[in-house]
Amino acid sequence: MINVTVYNEFLHERNNSAIAAIYPDGIHMCIKRFLETEDDISVSTVCVDDVAEKLTDEALKHTDVLIWWDHMAHERVPDEVAKRVQTAVLCGMGMIFLHSGHHSKPFRLLMGTTCNLTWREDGDFERVWVVKPAHPIAKGIGRFIYLEHEETYGEPFDVPEPDETVFVGGYERGEVFRSGLCYKRGNGKIFYFQPGHESFPTYKNPAVQTVIKNAVRWAKPDYRVDALVCPHVTIPDNG
């Protein structure tokens, strides 16, 4: 069983009736539901109101893959929680950052850069093109995913050169964006996936759901440590 925790700040859906109409019980519940159609995935959820209380070291230790969506309340995630998440990834936990999670505290801590980009909201359609058909995260996706409306994200995306670029998005009226990126940091695996603006039902798209399921399986740890150390060692012997 892969233990997934979904963090969603859960504010837009409570503050805006149009968004509530799409995700009545929140983006996190939508993600939980489609992930739990898989027999090997079990999902817990956390929202901004209880993030400090629920996202403890203990909870992270029992999380195989943490999925992260936030947007208007990056700052309400306490610094110590963000560092805890960073540490959990370096210990081996898998992590998936969705959409505006590019500006979340843990993503910025893990990347070491601003993670800035350019953006506009004009209801453009997007095609998310597969760049690496053999990558396990692209399994089951054809040449591209078509999304009728998405927020437009554009380059330059200020992240370290990715280990692998799996998807590149192209938008109706112009921009392109490296929209599916893999990183290894410490013992953990990280996947950034751009689709998922709150105003559109992106997470109901079957191909988007497939990508997130694939990413969960790709990111789950098969090696994990309890603590990160910088050990004083002795002259090696050859036993």
Added chain:
Amino acid sequence: MINVTVYNEFLHERNNSAIAAIYPDGIHMCIKRFLETEDDISVSTVCVDDVAEKLTDEALKHTDVLIWWDHMAHERVPDEVAKRVQTAVLCGMGMIFLHSGHHSKPFRLLMGTTCNLTWREDGDFERVWVVKPAHPIAKGIGRFIYLEHEETYGEPFDVPEPDETVFVGGYERGEVFRSGLCYKRGNGKIFYFQPGHESFPTYKNPAVQTVIKNAVRWAKPDYRVDALVCPHVTIPDNG
């Protein structure tokens, strides 16, 4: 002085009057002319008719940067010339592959992959977006280069994960393509740049010219060897 050699097969321009109208004396002469507006660049040219005779080891030794455009006559470049070019790059020569040079023999030898892509010719416009504004090859380019018409190249582009992705192109009716890619191989630097279909006056575009000038300066060797060796060594002493 940077010694540049431009290889252009020079067939389309002689076989097709519409193309001849754009490049009357060939793509190579167009490139030669705009490069030679720079005081520090000197240009020789080679075409498919004389490639075996002119692209000798000696000529390559005196070439700092080789620019390569071919399309319909990849097979007319003899294997031994392609290997000679590969060896020159590994010794330290810089190299720029343009457009359909993605399928040239030397590019495939250096990449080790098919360099396949998807393509269509519908006269789409292209925007070539800057992904790495600080890269010397992007110097002087704004957010993107607009090309009124280009052949559409699409992903997946079967090349090794690049050292750096400098540009990503987006086309009018859909596709995206990693259109400016940097590689180091052996002691040499390689830049692949997608714009330049023979039917359009792409190499007359000032921004495209800037990119190629920048790439010449980036690729020129500051370290170069005469031969590639696999030496038998002795136990190191510490002198």
Added chain:
Amino acid sequence: MINVTVYNEFLHERNNSAIAAIYPDGIHMCIKRFLETEDDISVSTVCVDDVAEKLTDEALKHTDVLIWWDHMAHERVPDEVAKRVQTAVLCGMGMIFLHSGHHSKPFRLLMGTTCNLTWREDGDFERVWVVKPAHPIAKGIGRFIYLEHEETYGEPFDVPEPDETVFVGGYERGEVFRSGLCYKRGNGKIFYFQPGHESFPTYKNPAVQTVIKNAVRWAKPDYRVDALVCPHVTIPDNG
């Protein structure tokens, strides 16, 4: 079941009695035996005498992972066989190159570089250090593998910057060498592993065997195509 094919030229073991004493029926049979202690691995072998006949497209299509050891007879592998192997990797087949396979034809084709290095044979011990403890290929290995005697390989190793450096070796009297390197090329995965000089019983070392078993599982394809194409496409619709 993972179908592994082991190619070993099988010349040293027939020509030199000291080497025959270590590997009486050849390095390939030693590798076959330890791999087949695993329930999910099945092994065929090929030697230089029958490489052209046995390593057909059909045989490669049924090979999940090809392991390659050669040294004195690189040139006896026909060019078309080497290209066939390259193509199979780009289609998705996994591949493990051992020791002097760094100079094999298929490795050079896939890397695009000389794969030169420096070398000496002084019976030095080697420690193969784990650089990425979380990598699946390092699973079950402690800080390092100790090998009582190995041929010394030294830097510079003329290969493309690897996707991941899993091991770095250090030798008794000096040199260091990036000794475990991962590459993705096309749809396939490639692992280069330096230990395995024919004069020493390296492939009888349990930790070396563990690495090779791990590498087989890591390299086996979960995506594979029958042919490599550069398709002409049409304007994308959004069905």
Added chain:
Amino acid sequence: MINVTVYNEFLHERNNSAIAAIYPDGIHMCIKRFLETEDDISVSTVCVDDVAEKLTDEALKHTDVLIWWDHMAHERVPDEVAKRVQTAVLCGMGMIFLHSGHHSKPFRLLMGTTCNLTWREDGDFERVWVVKPAHPIAKGIGRFIYLEHEETYGEPFDVPEPDETVFVGGYERGEVFRSGLCYKRGNGKIFYFQPGHESFPTYKNPAVQTVIKNAVRWAKPDYRVDALVCPHVTIPDNG
């Protein structure tokens, strides 16, 4: 003129007479002196006592390359100074981290990992091997640099996969360590270089000095921005 600032905490040299005997006026002054033998380099210095006061945004804006050495007082560098340095790098400033600077606050911020390693102090000699002879930072160095005594650093070194591995060190009694690593982050270039334990006169070694001079020239910015932004953009036009 390349404006270099050298930060050295300057504590060991004041607290320990053996170290003071090597670097009477501090490691920073030793580095300043050898850098200033070059006509195109000008050096300022900062120590831990005045780091908050001197390493202002203004000072960083006028610094082309910041060199960083600290060890026992990482925590005395205020968080806001470390963030200021990180921001300056992302804006384009070059940065060189020396030796125990692997655990400095700015390096950890920029890498996003712990930067842990293994270590021991047994007075081993080290050979710093050149892995990429064509890299400008290795210019003028032969096969390796011999250092009679260095602190031993060992793998695993918990840093992101480097853009380029220029040097790998090997120590007398065993360990290996990726000792010269290049990264690009944002608009800036970063070089980590392992030699330089305070107890040994490493920075008086001419080859070490050459590496640091080379790294200064490699890291100096040719593109730099004043501020890091995430701009709201409009639908692109093609002017």
